Amino acid sequence: MREIPVDVLIIGAGAAGMGAALGAAREGVQKVVVIEREDRSGGILNQCIHNGFGLHYFREELTGPEYAERIRSILRDYENVEFKGEQFVKQIDYKNKTVVVVSREGIVLYKPKTLIVATGARERPMGGILLPGTRPAGIFTAGVAQRWINLENRKPGNRAVIIGSGDIGLIMARRLTLEGIKVEAVVERMPYPGGLERNIRQCLKDFDIPLYLSHTVIEVRGKDRVEEVVIAELDDNFKPIAGTEKVFKVDTLVLSVGLIPQTNLFKDFLQTDPWTKGIMCTSSGRTSMNWIFAAGNCTVIYDLVDWVTEEGEKAGKYAAFFVKKEHEMARFPVEKGQNIGILFPNYYEEGTNLSLYLRVKKPMERGIVRVKQRNNLLYNKLHANLMPSEMINVRIPEPKIGVGNIVVEVIEA
Ligand SMILES: Cc1cc2nc3c(=O)[nH]c(=O)nc-3n(C[C@H](O)[C@H](O)[C@H](O)COP(=O)(O)OP(=O)(O)OC[C@H]3O[C@@H](n4cnc5c(N)ncnc54)[C@H](O)[C@@H]3O)c2cc1C
Structure with missing residues (x-):
């Protein structure tokens, strides 16, 4: 197997990974390599075509792809950074400090002096919320529905109910509406919305989309495709209140029920937070192993991409210090x-x-x-x-x- 020594190896080229590359490159380390499974850098930003990104970092309101392109263009000035797209990190041998990367070119073994984990988050799936009823076609996670519409030009359905009023659920309510999909309801089990106030206004109120607080989906009906979604009000113990059921005739159910830090490759040897499931870090982005750093949604789920970039930059900077043999404090x-x-x-x-x-x-x-x-x-x-x-x-x-x-x-x- 081909072996490649590098100073800093970064897994994931989302906002955190690109920020980390910038932080490490600025410190002048010789070789920074970013491994990304998609064909381009940017991560989730590429499918977030709405605006609301970059107000802190660039003092300008940008869309997700614009934000990613800004960082990409800054990175182009650094010759010590190499981006490797369509490559997948398969395994990490933390004892020998090696990383197995798979791509069309074959399998390569990287030997980094330091590693930065920037693998982002995954969506909580249907099984994660014990959704009662049948399992027909037409049930999407918000990220998949967003990818279909914004990147693949595919329409997920015609009438929808959305579970979850976090920012992603709210943004998808607006996005589906703009694509001509009637959003009958956004359903939230808590007595308050999960997303930012500005998103409640701009994504629901401006489009007359009803928000049902203290409600949940109690049944999905349909054989081949979703036909009906039944919701009910919840009492203080989150139990459905009999007699409060409402039936929506929809063909689509979108789940926006949370992001979980993506830590599969590392959870056997890096300390993770039992509550958030994220990789535990110090204020320099260092994990429980002194040569491994982490940043972005794999550590904790952030509201703002600006913070993700900053945390990435910080992890990159301290990883570079580690390469320069500065001691852990x-x-x-x-x-x-x-x-x-x-x-x-x-x-x-x-x-x-x-x-x-x-x-x-x-x-x-x-x-x-x-x-x-x-x-x-x-x-x-x-x-x-x-x-x-x-x-x-x-x-x-x-x-x-x-x-x-x-x-x-x-x-x-
Ligand atoms: C729908 C939505 C709307 C949002 N709206 C806003 C907003 O309006 N304003 C705002 O500031 N923020 C917003 N955010 C938040 C912000 O976009 C994210 O917090 C940030 O982009 C996350 O960056 P990340 O690098 O941590 O993760 P990601 O962008 O998920 O990047 C992780 C990368 O790692 C790669 N990867 C993972 N595992 C491997 C592997 N084994 N091998 C190779 N590559 C791998 C993935 O392919 C991915 O590209 C939104 C987020 C979402 C999902």
């Missing part, structure tokens, strides 16, 4: 306090700035986000309208941070 756990649902990174690594990403567990009209290290208050700020669907980013510069565990909490104001 001490790490301290970052712990969840009151009303914290999601928290990332999992550890603070000395000598780095701390960019924290958090989601509250329960909505709060006014809450104080507090970050403490022993008796030292690192951050203490009032936030309004805190929702689990909206990720909060808190940045704490390195000089403010000392030694010891860091605790993050959100308390009622």
Whole structure:
């Protein structure tokens, strides 16, 4: 088998992988190789043709493909970066530090000094929500429906119900409507929407698409193709309330019920978060193995691509430092306090700035986000309208941070 030594090997060329390539290339390492199973870089951005990308990073509102092209064009200036499309990472031997890559050219063994995981996320499938009823054609995950419409010019159906009111579900409600598919309902089991307020307005209200909160699908009917979808209201224990059933005559059901970090290749040897299922990292993007870094949706599901790019850049920079033989610093756990649902990174690594990403567990009209290290208050700020669907980013510069565990909490104001 052909063996290729490289300085930095990146798996995945989405926003995180491209950001990582940029971060590593800027530090001047000799050879950065990005492996991507698709024929082009960009990842999920390529099928997100709506706008809303890049407001922080480029200070401009771009579509997904435009955002990807901007980063691609920056990367073209770096001769030390090589993009390898239509190549699939099959296996990693963490003991011998080798990576098996399969492509039409055959099987190649990469020997990287450091590895960056940027494999993104996968969609929670139908089996993941125990959907009752038959299993006819016409049931799609949101990502597949989006790919059909935006990349393959195929129409998934004529009348649809969408399960899940996260941003992806909302964006797909608008997209299906614009393609002439009647969206009868967006159904959400929680009493509040899962997506950003601006998406509720722009994707549902502007198109008169009904949102059913505290509802779920209790039956899918149909033999060859979906014929009816039955929904019902849920009580406080998430049990359907008898007599509240509504029947929609639709041929399509779109599931937008969550993204799960893509960690199959690594979960046997990298520490993953039991709650988020993402790869656990320090504030430099370093995983539980000092030569492997990770960034993007394989670590935690982000709201904004801008943050994914930044985290990728950071992982790239510290991976390059590792190649230059800089030593790993001490790490301290970052712990969840009151009303914290999601928290990332999992550890603070000395000598780095701390960019924290958090989601509250329960909505709060006014809450104080507090970050403490022993008796030292690192951050203490009032936030309004805190929702689990909206990720909060808190940045704490390195000089403010000392030694010891860091605790993050959100308390009622
Ligand atoms: C529908 C939708 C709408 C969104 N809307 C917005 C928005 O309006 N604004 C915004 O800022 N953000 C938005 N986001 C979020 C943002 O786009 C994502 O968070 C970001 O693009 C994720 O980047 P990533 O690199 O982590 O993952 P991905 O883009 O998923 O990239 C991962 C890459 O890894 C590759 N890969 C995986 N495994 C392997 C392997 N074994 N071998 C080779 N390659 C592999 C995949 O092919 C893929 O290209 C949206 C996301 C979605 C899904």
